[in-house]
Amino acid sequence: MAVNIRKAVIAFLVPLPSILFYLSFLGQFRDHPSITAAVSGNSLSPLWIWCYQHPLLLANALFFLNVNLLFWIIGLLQSSHWMIDLYWTVIPLLLLHFFATHPLAECNLLRSRLVIFLTWIWSIRLTHNYFRRENWQWGAREDWRFTDMQRQYGKNWWWVSFFAVYLSQQVFLMGISMPLYVVHSKNKEFDIWDVVAALICLAGIIIAYYADTQLHTFVSRNNELKRLGQPMVLILDKGLWQYSRHPNYVGEQLWWWGLFTFAWNLDFGWSFIGALINSMCLAYVTVLVERRMLEQEYRADAYRQYQKTTSVWIPWFKTTYSGGKDKKI
Template identity: 60%
Template sequence: MASTHSTFKNALIAILATFPSILFYISFLHHHNNEDHSLWNWCNQHPFLLANVMFFLNVNVLFWFIALLQSSLHWMIGLYWMVIPVMLLHFYANHPMAQYNQLRSWIVTILTWIWSIRMLHSYLRRENWQLGVKQDWRYIDMSHQYGKNWWWISFFAIYISQQVLQMGICLPLHVVHSVDKPLNLLDFIATVICIAGVTIAFYADTQLRIFISKNQKLKQLGQPLVPILDKGLWCYSRHPNYFGEQMWWWGLALFGWNLGHSYIFIGAVLNSMCLGYVTMLVEENMVRENYRANAYNLYQKNTSMWIPWLIKSTSNDKGKKN
């Protein structure tokens, strides 16, 4: 009962948290033609900078402050990682300076909503449909590392860094709504890549969830745990969910590159670098656990890290199968 009450309270906080930005943006759209108001004129001329200012004040500052009030429980930034791209999409599409091909905008809008819904479903399923109960294990590790200084370091390590990364990978959403050119073959290719990425990530996460659930049942029954997941997509890649996620962002970047902005891939590159670091941390944790260390070492040797590829060898031993 207490858990349900906490989830309801945190859901309400999460819903209300972005109201300052939403209300401000609605007010701006209503008054943007006011030539006597320098603030509205600035907002009208600088959509990307305005998005960054709103992100800094509403997400970085407000979310960080809420986390401090909740005993440094930084859960909202993880939840909104899956929501902010949708918000940015509609921010750019409705901005007075927007100009774009309507069909391309609709395609990117539908793809972004599909990605967001898939991510939210995976996140809530992983959290057992609860909000604010726990936070990312990486934040927990960093809190132990920085100790009493974590309260202020977290602002830069979690929030400022997230702004740089998220505004970078969402740059294609801005470009799509600032250039009006007819659709071509590259738009079709980008669409296929995005759909493939979301599909791969969805099935990989579902297979991982089933694996974890089965191991939890085995643990409750006091039976030996299955050391590694090497079935389905995980037979061809050690991190097919990360691969699918990267495909999505690289496909999205292709939309922007197709519109003449070669720098647009910087966000996808940064995201791949971050996922590379996360992959390293995940694999370090995997080999720390004695019951799976040997099996996972063999799995590493015989299975591609990201890009799905044919297994290098087979064995009847589950620990050696790849």
């Protein structure tokens, strides 16, 4: 209990340096009736002027100092890099409010409020799933991929982790969050494409929620069966999982591509790069997850059959496998 409380306190305190710095920055402009006059005159320090003129660079600088360096140091001290997994569900939300409140922000108010609402729902869903999966514990474990990499790199892991766990996350999270910046950098009339984008985002949130809930129920049931000494259910192939082997990833993909649709409608088509990289990373994670499933001897045969009958990502009707031929059922 004491360890859980200590980790909760650390998690709440660790983002405060960047939050307080940014609030101090915003406070400089509350004291000046004219932002333009404050920037062009000598009433602001060079630091605040730079923060005003370079919102993206400022966001990256705060990310590097507060997340990459501070999270990394705390992770080394705790011998566990659990915080980045938790904050993955919060950092896009923090970036969103940074972009929305920056003095250079320009946006359609309805579009901005819609994106803020949807991002809050996404963040709450993902944070809830994190704590539900971890039995409502703070930092009970780190991502299994980090644990595998630690075994791989051994005594070099202390410095490799800075690049593999944190610096890579900055590139990744800043990339996929770019549509949140785009929405607050151009004022264009709200139109039908904003509705389409919102529906894609909402569909992604709903699909991911139900997929993760079904997975949680499956894992919880197997844990109870194991405790009772009874045979476990080998494969989750019910609900959304009968149409896709990774419906939770499908939902997450829809969310980020829905955000990109907002940016595309604002003529920032280049921001697709973040969503594309995210899709490529999830494709790689899919390979790792399936390889891990096949390494579990007790369910390997059942999972191979599941692979033959169920789509990897795109939901589709289940098939039967017989003599190397698949047929619809």
